Structures are given as C-alpha cells and as structure tokens.
Amino acid sequence: MAKAVAKKKVFCTVCPTWEIKNPDRCSNTLKKRSKTLYFCTKRCKERYTKSPEKFA
C-alpha cells in the first residue's frame, strides 16, 4: 500500500477558492521564476497570461 504523502494544498491562481486536487496531473500550469502556478482550466490560464498583474 502506497504511503500517503502530505502535500500542501494547491489552488487555482485565477480563482483562489478552487482547489487543484491533483497538481501533479494538472496540465494547466505555468512556470514562473522558481515556482509553478496552477490553473483549474485552460481558460483560467489564458486569463492569467493576458493580464498577470491582476493576479499577482
């Protein structure tokens, strides 16, 4: 049986109330400097890409 790994919760950068359940399998990500941003949908990623300053 695989050990449960404690991970910190990851939320969508555009809608912070939306938890990303499987960040490892999330395909809507964006590398920014040393951290990775996660998005619940492709649309959220597009919104961020268009105006990142809104979500900084």
Ligand SMILES: [Zn+2]
């Ligand atoms: Zn989102």
